[in-house]
Amino acid sequence: MRSASQNAELALLLEVAGTPKPGNVDRSRDLEDLLFEHFLAGAVGAQDGLRMAASGEPVGRSFERAVEGMAEQGGGNTQFGALLLLVPLVKAATDGLSRSAAESVVADTTVADAKAFYRAFEHVDVFVSEPDPELEALDVRRGSGAAPALEERGLTLLDVMDRSVPGDAVAREWLTGFERSFDVADRIAAARGPVADRAASAFLTALAERPDTLVAKRRGEETATNVMKQAAELTRADGDAVDREAVESFADDLVSQGINPGTTADLVAAGLFVALENELIEL
Template sequence: MSQQTVEPVNLAELAQFAMLLEVTAKQKPGNIDRCHDYDDTHLAHFLASAVLAGPVFSRVAEGSISLGEAMYDAVARTNIHNGGNTHFGAFILLLPLIAGRGTAGAAEVVKKTTIEDAVLFYKAFGLTQVRVRSEDPMDVNDPSSIQRLIDEKITMYQVMEYSALHDMVAREWTNGFLLTRRAANLLFELGDGEKNITKMFLSLMAECPDTFIAKKFDQATAEAVMQKAAAVLAGNETLAEFDEECIRDGINPGSLADICIAGIFTALLEGWKWDC
């Protein structure tokens, strides 16, 4: 009997797998996981988003779609459920990582984005319920913002440069995907296995104030959460207690979750193994 040939896992599948591994990891403080949902957004919404994004990831891997087109298509495809924004930030990171075959390539790919990419990114943004800064003059819900992109010839990379000061996901585009690289390195340091995803996530929480928390509350809250995470790592508070506190207070480190997904994808791409 002849041996069957099994094709290697492709980039699109790795990206979907990374999304699934992140959302199903146990006790990522404050975020949806297999242990708890939010009132209006559930684990199933995140699972659906990971599945629905597959065709877009495949087209990016093939090089048949621009980052702006992919961003709009990914959001439009995953916007069919009523769970609100699930993976907008993750798409911002995963799409260039797929196109660039990793962090080094992604850092170059993003610099080649165009004005058309920026326009499509803003249109995709308008389809979501992503939290933005109220004082931001480039309001995604204002049609004049898109006209400004065209008039001032602003590329998608320049949009990220503009947002980088207050948004850690956008900052990844401008700093060479440093935190994504850090997340992947942490997984390799911690070793193979699903349990290390939560450890990696907690380590990032202890190192960086989450900009989504800062937008939702303020910078002081984001820094207090970072210090709490460090206390858990030091053994001064349990992970379960920290998770319960975050859920109770509505504190969810969503930007770090997106970077966690990007880090898992990068690690998988480089040979890190998942095992439950």
């Protein structure tokens, strides 16, 4: 049987293998400087950190190690957001993975976890919005330089995530018991066919549901909302893509515009992990 850390790594691989996944690297699409193979190397590199989480190490240090290993490839940030979901989920899986187990894990995070999270930004360039001026001391780009501010204010990693909601769909998962991750898992389980195809379909449904927060940060709310509406037009109520050709053309369109709904892909990776770990799917 695959271990929780192996399931997490496989989730990262299945996520990038699904196609069409409009705007993102997938089995059929590379971006200009970000290739499919960078995601393969990123998933393999994340292994040690994922294994730390599975063996009960703190979320922060496990995440930092996972990001450090993930970043050992030339494509830059491939799976930062996905790992921020997977690490607490892997840790939660040690006693049976459930939404309440995941809630306990994030509720138990400490200031030390928050400091390690900030250190993770020293290993890789992550796109972030400019913080409000009064939050400058807590700008993630400060890396370990933010440690005194975190300690002074006594902020745990959950507190840090709390401050990023609602503008960050990954942080939102931390505050909602990983609601959308578990929803994606259920959708993947309910679908048929190769798992990577189901993941691509779940990606489109999730994209149709809420604006992608990475797109919103990079290109503005309006673009993110438009992408959501376009995805919605392409999905039916049951979540299956209506017209594969139309989805392919939407995918090409987003790639050519450089619009990359990366946060929605992170949710799909988390959903794949839940589905694998709870044996909702066979592979």
